[in-house]
Amino acid sequence: MSSTLTERSASAVAAAPATVAPRRRTRIFALPEARWAAASLVLFLIALPLQLTGAPAWAWGPLYALAYATGGWEPAWAGLQALREKTLDVDLLMIVAALGAAAVGQVMDGALLIVIFATSGALEAIATARTADSVRGLLDLAPTTATRLLDGGTEETVPTGHLAVGDTILVRPGERIGADGRVLDGASDVDQATITGEPLPVARTVGDEVFAGTLNGTGALRVKVERDASDSVIARIVKMVEEASETKAPTQLFIEKVEQRYSIGMVVATLAVFAVPLAFGAAFTGSLLRAMTFMIVASPCAVVLATMPPLLSAIANAGRHGVLVKSAVVMERLGQVDAVALDKTGTLTEGTPRVTDVRPLAGTGFTAEELLALAAAAEHPSEHPLARAIVDAARTRGLTPAGAQDFSSAPGIGVTATVEGRAVAVGAPARLRGGVCRPEGGGGADSGIRARAAAIAAELEDGGRTAVLVEVDGVPAGVLGIADRLRPDAPATVGALTALTGTAPVLLTGDNARAAKRLAGEVGITDIRAGLLPQDKVAAVKEWEAAGRKVLVLGDGVNDAPALAAAHTGLAMGRAGSDLALETADAVIVRDELATVPAVVALSRRARSFVVQNLVIASVFIGVLVVWDLVATLPLPLGVLGHEGSTVIVGLNGLRLLRDAAWKRAAAEGRR
Numbered sequence: 001m002s003s004t005l006t007e008r009s010a011s012a013v014a015a016a017p018a019t020v021a022p023r024r025r026t027r028i029f030a031l032p033e034a035r036w037a038a039a040s041l042v043l044f045l046i047a048l049p050l051q052l053t054g055a056p057a058w059a060w061g062p063l064y065a066l067a068y069a070t071g072g073w074e075p076a077w078a079g080l081q082a083l084r085e086k087t088l089d090v091d092l093l094m095i096v097a098a099l100g101a102a103a104v105g106q107v108m109d110g111a112l113l114i115v116i117f118a119t120s121g122a123l124e125a126i127a128t129a130r131t132a133d134s135v136r137g138l139l140d141l142a143p144t145t146a147t148r149l150l151d152g153g154t155e156e157t158v159p160t161g162h163l164a165v166g167d168t169i170l171v172r173p174g175e176r177i178g179a180d181g182r183v184l185d186g187a188s189d190v191d192q193a194t195i196t197g198e199p200l201p202v203a204r205t206v207g208d209e210v211f212a213g214t215l216n217g218t219g220a221l222r223v224k225v226e227r228d229a230s231d232s233v234i235a236r237i238v239k240m241v242e243e244a245s246e247t248k249a250p251t252q253l254f255i256e257k258v259e260q261r262y263s264i265g266m267v268v269a270t271l272a273v274f275a276v277p278l279a280f281g282a283a284f285t286g287s288l289l290r291a292m293t294f295m296i297v298a299s300p301c302a303v304v305l306a307t308m309p310p311l312l313s314a315i316a317n318a319g320r321h322g323v324l325v326k327s328a329v330v331m332e333r334l335g336q337v338d339a340v341a342l343d344k345t346g347t348l349t350e351g352t353p354r355v356t357d358v359r360p361l362a363g364t365g366f367t368a369e370e371l372l373a374l375a376a377a378a379e380h381p382s383e384h385p386l387a388r389a390i391v392d393a394a395r396t397r398g399l400t401p402a403g404a405q406d407f408s409s410a411p412g413i414g415v416t417a418t419v420e421g422r423a424v425a426v427g428a429p430a431r432l433r434g435g436v437c438r439p440e441g442g443g444g445a446d447s448g449i450r451a452r453a454a455a456i457a458a459e460l461e462d463g464g465r466t467a468v469l470v471e472v473d474g475v476p477a478g479v480l481g482i483a484d485r486l487r488p489d490a491p492a493t494v495g496a497l498t499a500l501t502g503t504a505p506v507l508l509t510g511d512n513a514r515a516a517k518r519l520a521g522e523v524g525i526t527d528i529r530a531g532l533l534p535q536d537k538v539a540a541v542k543e544w545e546a547a548g549r550k551v552l553v554l555g556d557g558v559n560d561a562p563a564l565a566a567a568h569t570g571l572a573m574g575r576a577g578s579d580l581a582l583e584t585a586d587a588v589i590v591r592d593e594l595a596t597v598p599a600v601v602a603l604s605r606r607a608r609s610f611v612v613q614n615l616v617i618a619s620v621f622i623g624v625l626v627v628w629d630l631v632a633t634l635p636l637p638l639g640v641l642g643h644e645g646s647t648v649i650v651g652l653n654g655l656r657l658l659r660d661a662a663w664k665r666a667a668a669e670g671r672r
Contacts, residue, residue, distance in 0.1 A: 033074070037115075037122035040071025044115050051108060067111045068098065071118035096267075100295035109296065109643070142213040142232070146178030147171075149222065160212070161229045171221040176213055180227040183208050187410075188219030189384060200353055200385055200466065203413075203428070217384070218409050270295050273630065290629060297625035297639045302646040306614030309654025314607040317663050322590045323600045324574070330586040332611070333569045335604030336550050340497045341541060341563070343555035344509035344516060347573055348523060348594075349484040351556070353385055355393035356465055357481030359456050361449055364477050369399060371478040375470045377401040378417040378424040382409060386468060389482050390426070414468075425471040429457040429479075449476050464518030483515075486522055489595045494523045496598035500669075501552075508537045510559060537563040554589075554597060561585075571597065595667070603666035607657055614650040621646030 029035055047063035072095050079092025098110030146160050147170040155170060160178040163169065168184060171177050177190070189201035192214045201217055204210055210223055212232040229235065274291035278284065311328035318325050325331050345351055358368040366374075376394035379387035380401045394401055404417035404424075414427010453476040457467035465481040498504045506527040509516050516530035529540055537553075541563050544551050553563045556573035561584040564570030572585035573592050589596055625642045628634045656662065 031122070033118075034122040036070050036074060037118040040067045040115050040118045043067035043070065044111050047111070048108065061107070064102075064107045064111045068102070068114055071114040072098065075118070096295075100270075100292050103292055106296060109299075142229075142235075143176045143178050163225050163229060165225055165228060167225040169223050169225060171210075171216045171223055173216060173218045173220060175216050177210050177216060177221075177223065179212050179223070179225045179229065180232045181210060181223040181225045183210060183221050184224050185222040186220050187413075188221055189217035191215040191217070266298065269298070290633075293634055293639045294626065294629050297629055297634070297643050298622060299643065300622075302618035302621060302643065302650055303615065306618040306650045306654075307611050309651045310607045310610035310614065310657055311654075313655050313657035314603050314662075317658055317660075318587075318596075318600050318603060320660075321596060321599070321663050322593055323596050324588040324590050325600070326586055326588075330569060331604050331607055333550075333586070333604075334552070334601050335606075335608045337552040337569055337601060338501050339503050339544055339549040339551045340501060340505040341508050341537075341544075341551055341553045341567070342494075342505050342525070343553075343560050344507060344519060345484060346556040347554055348490045348507075348519060349486055351484060353389040353466070353482050354485050355389055355480055356483045356485075357460060358393075358478065359460075359481070360478035361452055361456075361476055363449065364472075364475065366472070366477050368478075369397065371470055372397065372480070373399045373401060374419055374422070374424050374472060374477070375426050375468070375480060377404050377419040378407075378415055378426045380404055381407045381417070382415050384409075384415075386466065386482055387415070390468070390480065423473050425474075426468060429454065429461075429467050429469050452476075453479055462514065464515040486519060487592075487594055489593065491523045493594040493597055494525060496595075497601075498524075500598055500601055506540070508532055508540060508553075508555075508563065534559045534562045538566045541566045552601070555585075599663065599667040599669075602669040603657070603663065605669075606662065606666060610654055610657060614653055617650050617653070618646055621649075 029038070043063050044067045047060040047067065050060040050063070076092065076095045079095060082092065095114075098114050100110075102110045143160060145157050146163060147155050148158050148163065149155060149168045149170055163179050167179075169178055169181070171188075173188070183204055183206050185206060187203065187205040190204045190210055191201045192211060204221065209226075210221070212229070212235075270291055273294045274287050277287040277290065308328060311331045314331050315325045315328065318331075325334070342348055355372070358372050360366040360368055360371045372390070372394050376391045376399065379390045381404060391401060402420050404419050407415065407417040409415045410427070414425060416423065416425045418424070453469060456479040457469065460467040460479065460481040463481075465483040468480040468482060470477050470480065494505055504527065505525055506529065507516060507520050507525045508529050510530075510532050513528070513530040516528050520526070520528045529536070532540070537560065541551050541553060545566070545568065550568040552569045552571065553560070553567035554571045554573070555561075555564055560572070564572060564585045569587070570585040571587045571589060574588040574590040587600070621642060625634065625639055629639065
């Protein structure tokens with residue numbers, strides 16, 4: 001489409017972060033491009049059957065005229081505005097070609113061309129509006145107000161934008177943190193998944209850094225503000241999404257140069273076809289007819305259809321198999337990738353913590369079922385993700401947690417409760433280094449038992465799992481291991497992507513290095529980048545792109561969105577993916593089936609080969625018809641037949657990718 005529309009699209013995304021109002025999704029028909037395209041298409045679909053069934057021209061002629069007007073006025077106006085700046089784009093050329101077709105009686109040809117371009121412009125505008133919506137939605141993660149502490153301990157509620165570096169804010173349990181800063185007092189578990197991608201809340205206490213927009217757990221925190229709102233991590237994520245989107249502009253500039261040269265060449269050639277015969281005494285009507293015939297047969301309709309049917313058919317086929325590809329450009333890019341970067345949590349893993357180990361300590365008299373039942377009973381009142389994992393594990397084994405009394409929670413440490421007359425404590429292995437969070441009145445514990453518990457906890461943590469200690473009456477009873485579960489198809493997907501691209505994928509994650517290394521070993525990845533913030537992921541992607549690689553990034557979280565935007569192609573996991581990741585990504589794996597990733601890459605490569613075939617077919621037809629018109633006398637009906645015939649041939653060839661057999665073949669190629 002025209003550079004004017006592209007510039008409007010870029011400005012829409014760039015302007016989005018300035019709006020901090022509650023998020024509202026833009027309705028499709030609120031966009032003028034969508035309304036005009038829809039009107040043009042409806043008019044065309046009404047006029048076409050009337051014309052084909054032999055209705056009088058007065059019945060369908062005005063409908064075609066309205067289709068021209070509704071679908072063509074905007075690109076025509078943009079083209080005229082470009083002329084004022086001494087540039088000429090393909091949009092204006094298509095309008096001229098459509099009018100030329102109408103001038104020689106080929107009204108339907110021109111209307112079809114108008115409809116194709118109007119629809120393309122509408123799709124681009126819709127995609128841009130959705131991206132702008134998601135960027136605005138990201139800002140909603142940060143609270144609008146915060147509680148600032150004044151001298152003397154008094155409190156005041158202020159807009160987060162008014163917070164200054166050095167201010168102290170109070171963050172109550174369940175509130176979102178209002179600014180980037182460092183904890184001065186208190187302890188809590190903070191859900192940082194929106195920033196770091198960590199699957200579990202992390203303990204935060206005095207001296208630890210916290211981020212705006214992250215969710216505080218059950219403890220109260222006093223936080224010293226260390227960054228202005230405009231420089232917070234969440235604000236920088238928005239900025240990086242904008243900047244990464246704008247880095248695609250050089251490709252658009254290259255396309256505009258091609259459009260400019262082609263448009264100028266077509267105008268010059270058409271004028272020459274009309275003027276040269278006149279200069280040698282040819283009849284005006286004959287010269288005009290030859291020029292109009294040239295305009296029709298040289299029209300790039302077949303070239304446009306050479307590209308779109310294969311790509312759109314591949315998009316439709318991928319959609320039926322759980323992959324939403326947002327545009328034909330994306331489908332083409334997927335086949336060009338030669339490097340892959342994968343997120344860990346929620347992408348290679350399921351994103352939900354599960355109990356993997358139940359290890360009762362020998363000599364304590366507890367079985368695995370008894371240990372898990374006691375832990376689940378104590379954790380039942382808690383809302384912590386680890387607590388839910390323990391309770392779910394007990395229920396899965398058919399255990400019904402007993403009622404708990406005297407429940408209390410210590411953020412970052414664990415919980416205590418009385419279960420069936422026993423004092424049960426469940427929490428972090430830190431208690432092994434001094435018995436913290438031990439119930440009052442709990443008895444001592446044999447040092448040998450504590451040593452065995454410490455060894456089991458270290459073993460689980462070395463294996464990349466989270467260790468949780470269970471104490472009964474002050475004595476260690478056992479250790480639970482909790483981990484995020486690997487997707488069953490992850491190893492096969494990594495192998496398939498390695499075979500397709502010739503390079504093993506890279507793991508980019510905000511999780512800890514031990515967990516990342518363990519998972520990478522399970523799926524066959526050797527290049528691991530762990531403990532990354534969003535800007536670190538973007539830097540890694542830009543490094544590879546600068547080296548000439550075409551990087552495919554697969555992720556699911558808000559923290560992945562900048563990398564998804566910076567990459568040559570971004571894919572998001574759809575079922576649990578964040579809204580911004582889904583909107584920023586070029587494609588979405590709707591059913592969370594990793595195996596579809598190599599399949600859609602292989603399908604894209606087939607679509608690109610079909611595009612090449614169609615371009616050859618279209619070029620041969622256009623070349624032959626143009627030469628015929630210039631060298632001899634090409635009858636107008638034959639010219640139209642050749643032009644339409646080439647359009648039909650390339651269209652049918654591209655539609656072959658709609659068949660399920662095309663997906664099966666692509667899936668088989670992806671498994672090789």
